[in-house]
Amino acid sequence: MRLINKDFVTYGACRALGKAIAAFLMLVSPAWAGPVTVLALGDSLTQGYGLVEDQGFVPQMQKWIADQGLEARLVNGGVSGDTTTGGAARVEWSLTPEVDAMIVTLGGNDLLRGLDPAMSRGNIEEILKVAKAKGIEVLLVGMTAPGNYGAEYKADFDAIYPELSEAYGTLYAGNFFAGLGEGSPADLQAYFQADGIHPNAEGVARIVEALGPKVVELITAAK
16 A cells, blocks of 8 residues: 655645635736726827827826836827817727726816806716716816806806815816916916917926826826
8 A cells, every 4th residue: 555645745735725826816816906007088288289299298197107106007088179078978988998097187178168167067077977887086187267258157167176076086186287386377378389278398297297196196096
């Protein structure tokens, strides 16, 4: 009769169990084990209108994030001329399975056209509903209405972003242009292209520097 080494049997059983546990952990390991993928849903401000590719908002933010030692991939979902209506229409198919988080920067073109704030609110809410249904973390970036539409319009529009952010539990940044400072229009013009609407490369750099910490929060929340 052949004798069986009990220590060998025990070792073999433990080894087999260890392999089984490792295989199980591989199967159930979270999808965020790799870099977080962030969709930047927006208009020309996100798309990088008038700038060479590496000077736009998304490439500059991508570099800023990397400089912080974070692993994340930003997807440029900016469409020049897009309103909140356009964003609401394309958010469903823009949030592909690999997307973990989303930056929403829309409303500038609604302001340029003087669109009804109630409509803008409904569109942004639809975007947040879709994101919530898909389990996507969101950073909602606000816009501030000019005073030329009247105090009531400004109050209604400006309230959209903080109120919806609170209602849907998103991260929130009050104003896309906050990084440019509070100087006079003449002073701030140094950070804009000739059209006075779109930031130049230096302007984008300042916007990214101010907004970057919020994006870091978003990436952390998506892990």
